[in-house]
Amino acid sequence: MSYNFSPFPVLETERLLLREINLDDTKAVFGLRTSKDVNAFITRDIPKNLAQTRGFIDSISNLVAENNGIFWVIQSDLNGELLGTIGLRNFKIEDDYAEIGYEIHPDYQQRGYMNEAFQEVLKFGFQQMKLKTIEAFTHKNNSPSIALLEKHSFVFQPERIDEGFEDNHIYKLVVSD
Structure with a gap:
């Protein structure tokens, strides 16, 4: 299966x-x-x-245009402010696999915004893209990120190592048919 992100899928929570x-x-x-x-x-x-x-934004736009990744900015409905980003990439089409990455500005942490965005992106990945596996790579000391992953039923993969980033832990979520 290949992906087509045109038109761009806007998500709302x-x-x-x-x-x-x-x-x-x-x-x-x-x-x-x-x-x-x-x-x-x-x-x-x-x-x-x-x-x-701007170069980074151009590279992300190209990634999306080539259907090699999908990247959203997280914007407040209340005031239109950009709170963070979240995306899926590093697809393995044959395995219905993607990696999720996310970040949120410190001014907006601990308010449930990332949880809301995360839930919507997981739903998009599993329902629209028909992914079977989503993985996240997070630093072993990033307890808020680990808590978010565990809240969404991601499971730590202690036997796996993120080559070149030994301080990262890998978490995986698999949906069954």
Whole structure:
């Protein structure tokens, strides 16, 4: 099975709009991706300026256009503010598999926003994309991320190692037919 994300699938929850990223999001995405708190447990290149952030947004837009990943910004229904991001990628079509990744600005943590977005993206992945397995890679000390995964029935895979990121733990959710 291959995926087609055109038109882009906008998702809504009680308090959130999950929509396609665009260049108007550059400043907010820069703030998110340069946050020391957000990056405390993530190993990645941190943008040095808005131009690098625009490059990141372009790369995400290309990933979606090529149907190799789906990436939403999490926006507040109340005030339109960008709270975080969430996405599915690294598809293994033959295994109906994807990885989920997510981040939320510290100002919006511990308010249930990521739980709402996470639930909607899982529903999309399993119902619309017909995925059978979704995995998450999270730092072993990122207790809020681990709690979110466990709340959604992800199971720690102690026998697996994230090559090059030995401090990460791998969690898996499999749906049965």
